[in-house]
Amino acid sequence: MTELKKEFTHKFFLTAGECNAELEMPVTLFVSRVIEISTMQANNLGIGYSRLIEDNTGWVLSRVTFEMKRYPTVNEEYTFTTWVESFNRHFSQRDMEVRDARGEVIGYVRTIWMIINFATREGVDLTKLNFNINYISTKECPIPMQPRQAPVNATRTAHYKFQYSDFDFNRHVNTVRYVELLLNQFPLEKYDEFMVNRLEMAFYKESRYGETASVLVDDSNPLDCRLSVDVDAVSHCRARFIFVPRK
């Protein structure tokens, strides 16, 4: 095991093959990295997959919020630094700072994680992990927390049937697949003109194999869009996309 510090940093490299149509890091890959760096530090702190699976439990991402000034571009190195902001019975807040190849901060991330029991699918008391609170960091994450996501007044609705590749090891729809489904509600031209400056996502209920989702979109303000993924009129996930014009 490597030396334990309150902040954990990992360097990545954005290959051409990973880029989106705008030659930058896709939002889907961004969220994958958020999960990856969280997993890495949790493993290092002894509260990772191996420890939790002993009790048939595991971490589940409940909310993610991020703000990016810009995204890494093709062939650029970038780093994610993560730390635990808080830890209580119900959830743990984990923040991240993203830096570009020159070491300049290009964005921040806030995440909220729960632990569920894989048999009951219910939340588990996090304090049972005996997490050492000395690892809680006071490093600042200067982006606003995610407010409650209100129900969406759809201006349009799409339908999507979940399929094999959408499911992860928990057998529920993978976070990254929700991100993808939401991104796909806007056309290529929109992303050419605008960048996702801030994204807020909240997950309420697991989606299962064979279910068909309704994707509600409120884009009455094209720069501040609200989305909801519903199954049988119950919201499984809600999101807010804030776009800014590209220079």
Next chain:
Amino acid sequence: MTELKKEFTHKFFLTAGECNAELEMPVTLFVSRVIEISTMQANNLGIGYSRLIEDNTGWVLSRVTFEMKRYPTVNEEYTFTTWVESFNRHFSQRDMEVRDARGEVIGYVRTIWMIINFATREGVDLTKLNFNINYISTKECPIPMQPRQAPVNATRTAHYKFQYSDFDFNRHVNTVRYVELLLNQFPLEKYDEFMVNRLEMAFYKESRYGETASVLVDDSNPLDCRLSVDVDAVSHCRARFIFVPRK
């Protein structure tokens, strides 16, 4: 730049969040790693993205074939080793060996790459790169080459409209998205019972934004399935999936 050798090896780690429903490395991630390791060695050899983009050209995967005895499982380290088998005017053959955490070989990969000009979308003479043929390796790749993919006599056909997230920096449908589209033609239950033992994929024509594909499936032999992704009755990609029962 690191020391140049004929074979290039990189170690990866399979996190829980990356796993498929069978708790192993998804075929989509496998193909991502194939592209990633290829990119890494090409960069090291000075024939990567940065060099090619000077001429407004880039590598395009034309065929991929792999055979896996098993896939890495959750929390397992694995390595990809890659080398150039051949290099001519029209294409380059690049092979790979995959080893598990204990160093045991669990699979092999064969790939065929072309270089296209991004303006004309046509193939470019690879010998213009002045690739040093001393880097060609004689290491063996003991899996059969991919035979020509015959047209598919569909037993069933699905339809899919390409969307924003399907497109890469070339603005054509990403290889990994084709893999996903093909995998999704079979239900979760199939993957619980069978493993993809061998996969052959050949790419013929780029798919563009807004196009709708027909996915032709011939699963008359459920252990040896043929698939084709067609747009306007022209095959853009063909594949063969060989399944073996899980133990």
